[in-house]
Amino acid sequence: MMQTALFTTEEFEVQKNFKAIRSPLFYVGDKYKLMPQLEKLFPDNINNYYDVFCGGGSASINVKAKKIIMNDVDVKIIELHNFLQDKSSNIEQFIESMYNLIRQYELSLSELEKNEEIERLKKKFKKTYFAKYNKQSYLKLRDDYNRDQTNTELLYLLLVYGFNHMIRFNTQGQFNLPVGNVDWNKNVSTALRSYAHWYNSNNVEMSKGLDFEDFVNSIELEAGDFLYFDPPYLITFSDYNKLWGLEEEKRLYNLLDKLSDKGVFWGLSNMVTHKEKTNEILFDWAKKYSKYSIESNYISRFDNTIKKKSKEIYVTNY
Ligand SMILES: C[S@@+](CC[C@H](N)C(=O)[O-])C[C@H]1O[C@@H](n2cnc3c(N)ncnc32)[C@H](O)[C@@H]1O
Structure with missing residues (x-):
């Protein structure tokens, strides 16, 4: 086996020609940048x-x-991957259905809509304007999901609008993450399209x-x-x-x-x-x-x- 001096090995520069794809789970500690x-x-x-x-x-x-x-x-991570993989055969239809759900909950949708109320909040709350705007709708979404956790669409939406895009449940199994200063922007749709393309062009299997x-x-x-x-x-x-x-x-x-x-x-x-x-x-x-x-x-x-x-x-x- 090759021996090297401990932690003095070469640094690797980011390859200019390798552009990493971002996962639509926007996971804390993900290896996207590395x-x-x-x-x-x-x-x-x-x-x-x-x-x-x-x-x-x-x-x-x-x-x-x-x-x-x-x-x-x-297992919630596995559920989300299985869900997105299932949607990959028609990702545009899925994105459309998510737009409808976002509108139904009256959440902000900065990919498609310029929102004057958010522009106004931006001036007053520099780091929390989306959170201020979305809080009540997010709490309603969270309650609905906690009432029926079989609806993975709602879980994915919580992930998009939640604090740092995290997935967090309390010991009673209730999703308990607060709203984040994030919303559905074009990066979400881009990541979903890339994920679908990756899944459709590779042989992928999920464990249980x-x-x-x-x-x-x-x-x-x-x-x-x-x-x-x-x-x-x-x-x-x-x-x-x-x-x-x-x-x-x-x-x-x-x-x-x-x-x-x-x-x-x-x-x-x-x-x-x-x-x-x-x-x-x-x-x-x-x-x-x-x-x-x-x-x-x-x-x-x-x-x-x-x-x-x-x-x-x-x-x-x-
Ligand atoms: C650093 S994160 C992985 C990040 C991932 N490489 C990415 O790019 O998103 C570590 C993962 O280990 C999982 N984990 C924790 N304990 C585990 C265990 N005993 N067996 C398998 N997975 C575990 C966590 O749920 C978490 O998703």
């Missing part, structure tokens, strides 16, 4: 590509492989939503397969980190070691240091593998105007 660097480090000619912690799916949407298989332990270890153990691996791991980071903060602790971290590294022993190729995204914190377990474990540093900018969870510079790494066994 894909130009990561894709360059993935193996060539991938047979089955396993996106073990798929989240919004940015890694899957921007990879070349014969078949793409996506998994996440969050398993824990990473159960998912990997259920795979019948073939030659040329590649597994990408983008777990929650132990030393950073996001909603899905609730599901992640030391035990999961150790379980993951054991699994990756076992895969290496079997000669299976994998790649792992992670973060070794963040502010004053260091992930010591990762630091020690990764010594035996190849490491690449990845440039990234993270948006603060508390103030989405502040961008913090953080260093990500990519660890591989090939």
Whole structure:
């Protein structure tokens, strides 16, 4: 196995000719901006590509492989992907139906309509004008969804208008995210069209939503397969980190070691240091593998105007 000095490996410049596609899930911590660097480090000619912690799916949407298989332990994420994939056969009709729903709820629709009330609010509330305008309609939408959670259209609309586009449920299973300062703009329709195009031109399969270890153990691996791991980071903060602790971290590294022993190729995204914190377990474990540093900018969870510079790494066994 290739040995490299720890975390002094080359920096990868963003490829000028690789334009990453944004997922319509606009997922917190998504790999959209990092894909130009990561894709360059993935193996060539991938047979089955396993996106073990798929989240919004940015890694899957921007990879070349014969078949793409996506998994996440969050069944709501799996539901949203299945839903959007189902709509991909006629994405224009779906977008039209969402416009109708937006109008029915009297939410703002900046892609199509200039709204004088929002222009007025913009002057007074520089960072919260959409939130001020949409709050009551959003709360009605949220109540309706919580009354009948089988309607995934409503969940997708909540994701578009919710704070930082997050998907968050309380312990009683009620969607509880507040309204965000966002609305349906042209980026949403563009991302939906790109997703549909990607889905229609690739061989994509969704898992049922398993824990990473159960998912990997259920795979019948073939030659040329590649597994990408983008777990929650132990030393950073996001909603899905609730599901992640030391035990999961150790379980993951054991699994990756076992895969290496079997000669299976994998790649792992992670973060070794963040502010004053260091992930010591990762630091020690990764010594035996190849490491690449990845440039990234993270948006603060508390103030989405502040961008913090953080260093990500990519660890591989090939
Ligand atoms: C960093 S995010 C992945 C982001 C994704 N690569 C993207 O581009 O959108 C980590 C994901 O791991 C999922 N997750 C957390 N614990 C898990 C587990 N035990 N097994 C599988 N997935 C898990 C979370 O739901 C979350 O979506």
